[in-house]
Each structure stands twice: as C-alpha cells, then as structure tokens.
Amino acid sequence: MCYHFKQTKTIKDLEKKFKAKIDSSETLKLSADINGFNYPKTPIITNLDSSKIQLFNWGLVPDWANEDWRRNYTLNARIETLSEKPAFKNYMENRCIILVDGFYEWKHKGKEKIKFDIGFNNQLFAFAGLYLNNTYTIVTTEAKGIMREIHNTKLRMPFSLKTDDDFKKWLNMEEVNPQYDFTTNQIGFSQPTLF
16 A cells, blocks of 8 residues: 555544544544655554544554654554564554545556545545554555555555454454455546655
C-alpha cells in the first residue's frame, strides 16, 4: 500500500459503526487524503479499551527508538515478518484497528501511474494495526483479487477488516482473514510520486 488513505466520515458515523465513543480533546480532522509521511493523528481503537476511539500518530515508534528514529520505516508492517522485525516483535499483542473509509494505490503503466480510490463502497472499515505510545503501524499482507492488478509491482495490500466480528477477532488476537472484495474507482494518471 502506498501510504495514503482517507477518513471522511463524521464522529457520529465512527461511533455508530464501531460502537465506541471518541476519547480526545483534539478535533478529529476529516481528510480525503491522509499522507503517512506527515505522521498524522488519525482515529484508532486499541485492544486495551475497545469502547474508545483515540487519535494516534501514524508511524510506530518503538520504546528503544532514539530521537533520530525514522517513522517512514514503521508506517506499515508486513504480517509475514511481524515476529522477526525488531520494531514490531515486542508489540504483537498491542493490537489496534485504524478507522478508514478508503485508501489509494497507484498501478504502474509504463512510466506513468494510474491512481485508484479503493474501499468497500465508501463504507467505513478498518485496517489491522499495532500500536505503542500513541503511535501505530498498519499491517499489510499479500495482495489478492483486484489488488494484484492494481498494486502490480510490490503486490501488497492493507490487512483490511470489514465486520464487527473481524474487528473483535483482530483485537482479541484470534485468527482472522483479511477482506479483499474491494470496490475501485480510477482517478486518473499521475507522474510517479517521490517520497
């Protein structure tokens, strides 16, 4: 996944869908393009208290990280290597879900890239994640379905959760399969994005 998602739903929508109350004095900022490289605060629910929606920064910062730590390396975490990577292996029990209503991916076509808006018919869903000290990472998995055609170079996709049962299972450390019956909307061509 290319480090861009959207969260355009209201607090009321989030609270209704996820059966939780927002727990923050900060204002929830709605955005049609949340860029991970800005390390923004976005709504999540942790397994410590699934009745609260909290605002955490994207880009997990491990306990042992120093002030030079680059969050770019921990915006996403491959599910296949969570137990091996030093930045994640000690936090595998710190489960969270990241509340979203879509994400963006670019399909490579020669020297150009085609941007796609991807989700579940503009409905709220969640990414699986890990958290620590008000920061989080999004868990990714091998691309399936339409995502193999869109993310046609790295073949990755966010580990997406659609139902209440999916949310509970991830937070309770139970086995859950990622959802991948995405709907897509081609937005247009763009030059490659440099980060």
